[in-house]
Amino acid sequence: MPDPILSIKDLTVDFRTEDGVVHAVNHVTYDVFPGETLGIVGESGSGKSVSQLAVLGLIPQPPGRITSGEAYFNGKNLLTMGKKDLRRIRGGEVAMVFQDPMTSLNPVFKIGDQIAEAIHAHNDVSNKAARSRTIELLKLVGVPTPERRYDQYPHEFSGGMRQRAMIAMAIANEPKLLIADEPTTALDVTIQAQILEVLKKARDETGAATILITHDLGLVAEMADRVVVMYAGKVMELTDVRTLFEAPRHPYTVGLMDSLPRMTVDEEWLRPIPGQPPSLISPPPGCPFHPRCFLSNGRERCREEEPPLRPLGPDGHVSACHFAEELEGQQSKQVETPVEAAGSKG
């Protein structure tokens, strides 16, 4: 195994609110290896975004607070690094693509100038060189007539075109790590597929390790090599994508898969996980998933003892369920569809 490009260890993030302390991310640990795509999945509020934003120094403090952890990027701890050094890494070696490009693009500047500015911020190049590199990048992400589009403003771009421009900006400085947070969620379905292709192309062009944060298990099956499943700010399961779909070993993962709309049968079939995600201010004792778990059967251990994340085999598969082994042979109803997609990943 090569050294990880990003190594998050025991990361804990709280928010102090009027209602109490929100435990958004709890003792999260995982590695991202060079060139791989790591999917992070989980329901809304499970801490997917906050865990990444915290690592990049982008959570508001206060109300946020990082109460434990380290995050080594290329061997340097991002959490203890000075603001200036961190700013140099962001947009350079580490780049981000968010759900809504309108929040990251400045409405009063031309698209091309914003990308060129990102290039200038990290490289000593002439205006002319930055402009021609920008046009090259716009072409790469499939923005038509990039010379003309360079001088347009964000509102003159459609949602899909704005996301392409954001991806161009993200890869402008050839990042080693690309963090994409729900990159296609705000777009309509046909555009989603196009942006996914652009993202793959950007990833392949730069060779960047990619963290893909998403609700969409289909997207994970298409793009990810390994997957982190988060619930209530904790890692529930981590394994390679094929194992996740073929042999999930956490009831929450099984629930997520069963709640996917199933397209292979005549009827669309959908079985949401019963109940609601827990309060992050006063989470349930024991296993955080126990009030919703089909496997627990009210067992005392689930209600009282928090399951640690533990290895299930020699291949790096880990699960935070006391009874993970009981899922052997009990496959999700849903596995065929995503596995086929994962298998065609090449």
Ligand SMILES: Nc1ncnc2c1ncn2[C@@H]1O[C@H](COP(=O)(O)OP(=O)(O)OP(=O)(O)O)[C@@H](O)[C@H]1O
């Ligand atoms: N500034 C803040 N103040 C208070 N609580 C916050 C703040 N930012 C995030 N949180 C809380 O942290 C928890 C984790 O949020 P996060 O955005 O990481 O979830 P997520 O998994 O990315 O969800 P989604 O899929 O909806 O994007 C949530 O309960 C959220 O309300």
Ligand code: SF4
């Ligand atoms: S520990 Fe118990 S409640 Fe938690 S996921 Fe496993 S079976 Fe379900």
Ligand SMILES: [Mg+2]
């Ligand atoms: Mg999020």
